Amino acid sequence: xxxxxxxxxxxxxxxxxxxxxxxxxxxxxxxxxxxxxxxxxxxxxxxxxxxxxxxxxxxxxxxxxxxxxxxxxxxxxxxxxxxxxxxxxxxxxxxxxxxxxxxxxxxxxxxxxxxxxxxxxxxxxxxxxxxxxxxxxxxxxxxxxxxxxxxxxxxxxxxxxxxxxxxxxxxxxxxxxxxxxxxxxxxxxxxxxxxxxxxxxxxxxxxxxxxxxxxxxxxxxxxxxxxxxxxxxxxxxxxxxxxxxxxxxxxxxxxxxxxxxxxxxxxxxxxxxxxxxxxxxxxxxxxxxxxxxxxxxxxxxxxxxxxxxxxxxxxxxxxxxxxxxxxxxxxxxxxxxxxxxxxxxxxxxxxxxxxxxxxxxxxxxxxxxxxxxxxxxxxxxxxxxxxxxxxxxxxxxxxxxxxxxxxxxxxxxxxxxxxxxxxxxxxxxxxxxxxxxxxxxxxxxxxxxxxxxxxxxxxxxxxxxxxxxxxxxxxxxxxxxxxxxxxxxxxxxxxxxxxxxxxxxxxxxxxxxxxxxxxxxxxxxxxxxxxxxxxxxxxxxxxxxxxxxxxxxxxxxxxxxxxxxxxxxxxxxxxxxxxxxxxxxxxxxxxxxxxxxxxxxxxxxxxxx
Ligand SMILES: Nc1ncnc2c1ncn2[C@@H]1O[C@H](COP(=O)(O)OP(=O)(O)OP(=O)(O)O)[C@@H](O)[C@H]1O
Ligand SMILES: [Mg+2]
Numbered sequence: 001x002x003x004x005x006x007x008x009x010x011x012x013x014x015x016x017x018x019x020x021x022x023x024x025x026x027x028x029x030x031x032x033x034x035x036x037x038x039x040x041x042x043x044x045x046x047x048x049x050x051x052x053x054x055x056x057x058x059x060x061x062x063x064x065x066x067x068x069x070x071x072x073x074x075x076x077x078x079x080x081x082x083x084x085x086x087x088x089x090x091x092x093x094x095x096x097x098x099x100x101x102x103x104x105x106x107x108x109x110x111x112x113x114x115x116x117x118x119x120x121x122x123x124x125x126x127x128x129x130x131x132x133x134x135x136x137x138x139x140x141x142x143x144x145x146x147x148x149x150x151x152x153x154x155x156x157x158x159x160x161x162x163x164x165x166x167x168x169x170x171x172x173x174x175x176x177x178x179x180x181x182x183x184x185x186x187x188x189x190x191x192x193x194x195x196x197x198x199x200x201x202x203x204x205x206x207x208x209x210x211x212x213x214x215x216x217x218x219x220x221x222x223x224x225x226x227x228x229x230x231x232x233x234x235x236x237x238x239x240x241x242x243x244x245x246x247x248x249x250x251x252x253x254x255x256x257x258x259x260x261x262x263x264x265x266x267x268x269x270x271x272x273x274x275x276x277x278x279x280x281x282x283x284x285x286x287x288x289x290x291x292x293x294x295x296x297x298x299x300x301x302x303x304x305x306x307x308x309x310x311x312x313x314x315x316x317x318x319x320x321x322x323x324x325x326x327x328x329x330x331x332x333x334x335x336x337x338x339x340x341x342x343x344x345x346x347x348x349x350x351x352x353x354x355x356x357x358x359x360x361x362x363x364x365x366x367x368x369x370x371x372x373x374x375x376x377x378x379x380x381x382x383x384x385x386x387x388x389x390x391x392x393x394x395x396x397x398x399x400x401x402x403x404x405x406x407x408x409x410x411x412x413x414x415x416x417x418x419x420x421x422x423x424x425x426x427x428x429x430x431x432x433x434x435x436x437x438x439x440x441x442x443x444x445x446x447x448x449x450x451x452x453x454x455x456x457x458x459x460x461x462x463x464x465x466x467x468x469x470x471x472x473x474x475x476x477x478x479x480x481x482x483x484x485x486x487x488x489x490x491x492x493x494x495x496x497x498x499x500x501x502x503x504x505x506x507x508x509x510x511x512x513x514x515x516x517x518x519x520x521x522x523x524x525x526x527x528x529x530x531x532x533x534x535x536x537x538x539x540x541x542x543x544x545x546x547x548x549x550x551x552x553x554x555x556x557x558x559x560x561x562x563x564x565x566x567x568x569x570x571x572x573x574x575x576x577x578x579x580x581x582x583x584x585x586x587x588x589x590x591x592x593x594x595x596x597x598x599x600x601x602x603x604x605x606x607x608x609x
Pocket of ligand 1: 381382386407411452
């Protein structure tokens with residue numbers, strides 16, 4: 001219940017529509033009852049048993065409103081029948097019914113009409129907040145979550161919340177009102193019969209609601225399985241190349257069919273229960289109505305009460321209209337529970353505090369003047385320290401290269417300098433300012449990042465280069481591409497810079513993708529460059545092209561280069577050799593070669609290849 005209440009805050013901006021919906025539903029409920037009551041005199045005229053009223057009743061305040069309205073109608077009808085004949089009375093009643101039915105449905109429509117603003121507005125706001133949160137949360141949050149599960153939360157769960165709010169809004173307002181109006185009318189027709197009904201209603205309500213409860217548990221399971229299912233599809237689509245290449249189709253297929261099989265079994269149960277719900281409740285309803293028919297019928301037949309046949313038939317009609325609202329009310333709890341479960345999943349994301357946030361008095365840093373310093377930093381992703389007491393200084397205008405075996409923590413340094421993660425101990429400073437004291441935006445404005453795997457989007461080449469620098473014009477984009485050695489191949493494409501590069505840029509070669517990522521960083525033109533060179537083996541030709549692109553880019557900039565191909569960094573001002581999160585050697589290329597240590601070994605190994 002708690003989560004459901006919390007998620008309702010998203011409905012708050014639209015409460016005017018909720019109010020209007022309630023108002024229209026009140027009218028709907030009134031006309032709903034009237035639409036049945038109006039048939040009573042019709043039947044009376046047909047049966048010739050309509051009560052005749054020859055004196056116009058007097059209005060005596062709200063207390064006798066119902067008697068007054070009924071009396072006036074009967075008075076009018078009696079006159080009409082006496083003057084123009086029973087057919088005229090019938091015509092009058094028919095016209096009145098049409099009007100009442102029209103109004104009833106008009107209000108029903110209006111209620112749904114205003115509701116549409118509430119529904120769409122709320123869904124829209126929740127989805128936007130979820131997306132904003134996705135952008136705001138640190139990268140660490142997502143390495144622990146399945147993408148498909150997040151997708152399910154953003155789509156299915158939001159839909160579920162919408163449905164449960166809509167259903168409860170109806171069940172909390174419209175249905176109880178209908179029941180109250182109907183009951184009042186029923187009481188005024190026959191107290192005895194209504195008391196009899198009161199014994200029957202709770203019994204049937206109980207039976208109907210117990211089916212609902214069983215449904216709940218199963219639906220929740222189905223929702224969870226849906227998340228697994230979506231994750232799997234997402235993973236398959238991204239990994240299609242590897243799956244095919246390794247002939248792993250049967251394996252993934254088996255996993256997939258396992259998930260769909262589970263989903264199927266759960267859904268079959270849900271549908272079977274759901275399938276049982278309607279027939280059973282109709283049968284229950286009919287059984288109750290027939291009991292009423294028996295008891296009320298005997299009241300009419302034995303003349304024990306003043307109940308007329310037309311009133312009795314109207315009464316049955318009224319009773320029948322009460323059954324659906326009762327059903328809706330008994331399932332409201334189930335609906336809220338379902339919404340609550342989804343709300344919990346959505347709120348789990350919305351309420352996750354971002355650990356990497358700007359301090360209230362965070363500094364705006366516009367220039368980079370002196371150096372980047374990593375002072376005695378230690379860092380762990382999970383339990384084990386990946387960097388231990390690591391120190392490094394990168395002076396302005398210099399190129400520092402990080403080399404070392406795979407897993408030694410090179411990419412981690414890039415993650416820390418850009419503040420995708422915060423250090424556990426020590427500090428990273430830029431011109432003496434701790435990165436945690438800077439505004440994230442201004443920190444990242446100072447840096448250009450080329451990640452280890454080129455991250456490109458399903459868009460045109462131009463838009464991929466312009467990511468984050470949307471104001472750049474055509475010449476600037478072209479210049480950046482020239483520096484990145486990318487212009488040559490872009491020019492050759494049929495649509496040039498307007499070519500769509502496909503999902504994750506898969507229509508391009510590995511080297512082309514890298515050069516696009518480089519062009520993106522060049523266009524941003526930041527004072528600090530962080531390059532995480534890709535490991536993917538490029539052929540010598542594209543390696544030379546990428547190499548040239550990197551050299552162009554590093555000119556006149558401060559760079560931290562993570563290099564796998566040592567040829568890239570021979571001219572670096574400082575080469576740092578890392579091993580298991582610590583520095584084992586540092587110096588220029590020549591110094592390290594003379595030293596004849598770890599670096600020399602690495603170089604020798606690469607020359608062999
Ligand atoms: N998101 C993460 N969660 C937990 N552990 C991680 C995460 N990312 C990296 N690690 C671990 O941190 C260590 C250092 O990883 P890092 O990516 O910095 O290595 P690297 O030097 O860049 O290696 P490579 O040359 O292969 O790119 C590795 O042991 C890795 O298993
Ligand atoms: Mg790496």
